[in-house]
Amino acid sequence: MLKQTVQSYLEVRRACGFELKSQGNLLRSFAAYSDARGKSHVCANIAIEWAGLARLAPRRARRLGEVIRFARYARAEDSRHEVPPPVFGGSQRIRPIPYIFSTDEVRHLVQAASQSGRESLRRYTYSTLFALLACTGLRVSEAIGLRYEDITSEGLVIRSSKFRKSRLVPLHDSAETGLERYLERRRPYAPFDDHVFISTARKPLIINDVEIAFRAAAKKIGLPCGPGMPRPTPHSLRHTFAVRALETCPDDRDHITKHMLALSTYLGHAKVANTYWYLQATPALMKGIAERCEWFVMGARP
Template identity: 30%
Template sequence: MSVHRFTSAFATDLEDYLGFKEQMGFYGRSRIVYLQRFDAYCTSHRLRVFNRATVEGWVFSELGRSATSRSWMSYIRDFGRWMRTHRHPYAYVLSDQWKAGFTRTRPYLLTSEEIEKFFTAAARVKAASPWAWQAVAFFSLMHCCGLRTGEARLLLASEVDLDQRCLDIIDSKARRSRRLPITDEVATVLAVCDQASRSRFGPREPFFISSTGAPVCPASVGVIFNRIWDQAGLRRPTGGRQPQPYAFRHHFAYANLERWMKDGADITAMLPYLARYMGHATFDSTYYYIHTSPDFMDSYADVVAESHALLPEVGFK
């Protein structure tokens, strides 16, 4: 019986493929949803051969409902590679010609004045929820440690070691984990937040908590960010890039790059440390931040070209 209720001629192959991916640590729901759509398409059209006509026929039909993004094509492409390796040597692998061009949007670049006013307002934010005492700590982790919004939101109390001055980020993007050292200042901010949460909720699993005792939800982060921004009296652009929580992670990256540049450090030697700290799978993601600061880009336009000079694998202990 199919665990995921596949019904086509490829049902067994699809189940075995997903089992293989799970063994590799990939449990994403999106992959399953799109492969279920592929399976339904094959069932309705009575397709039994994994060839170009089958795969591209489904892709054409799917484009009508997913025209704004092509990321889902990676699932059927990867399934084709698996089929070719494990089942049928002539299985069709979706051509790269289907890949859409990708243009990164430029982030909102926070100024020092905006950051100072934001945290001043965060310290006295008007909120009837735990955000009243945990907003400063939450956004401090994004600003001072470059955490992703989801990493801060899902952080557990057991993953914060204030005595050793470190955080454990577990099973983050692509199920990668890392240990991050933190400064005494950040540890103090987290300790104040922790004490306030303990006094109201007692022992808890999430470090940042909602009024119901659950981890804070994604929507609430944006709501409290906007409330603090407005209470700080900060302007909002009438068009173009808008301030959002993720801007703190961007600022962490390019502020470190600019500091190293000012200190005369070897940027290509420091990039692996930044990539490891921020949880990037490859240096390509880290190179992106070189482009976020126009001043830095003018001085270090050749950093990407020197990528082969990077240090070997590094980590934090």
């Protein structure tokens, strides 16, 4: 019975646009654990016991947090379901400080990708992909999911991306030129596949391919990495785009609000709060905020 309730919960939330891949696996695991102990409804003690099987404290908190959310849904229909207390603390995952590229680092990364391995389409694929990520702020999954028909005279059409939202991403003339130059080389390579970016096996790129190519290029140019330091990843190119866009934000309050809303829409964020996160996650932006606050307190104008 609990398995059926879990399935109903997942279907409702997925209908709202959530994928819930890992969450679904966790809840199905919890349902199986409960069924094995003869529980057909959420039992707080069993939920805490199951969540406590995780080795790390953040993982235990996350597991129990998923059950708590599920239990609230289930209890609305059947009061026999218990909502466990958050005994392992909050389940909110702490987002790491993003790595922000300098202009020179982006240029060197693209150049390193264009010189990696033997002469082949692979060089053009990853140098074009990294350049596109840097100048558009696309998610990696959005970029590798592009099809020929998604390239229009008005920009890139990002179809049913995260949260099943679609949007149009305008391209600078230089980006259009670079993308068309790549497509001239790519089209004869796999003429029966309409994915924009393909691997040397003539198949659409997968995220693991991109991460491997990125690590090789990052290592070649000596990007800093180490314990306690922000870690550069392909997604860092999206972070960098967002931060650079925020750095151009005007000082006027009304303009700031409009700027943030426009950027949130452009990036495809589900909530504008996800865009504001960059303000607190980026030291350079926080420094600017602190300086403006100081000017305001001192009665001066920035």
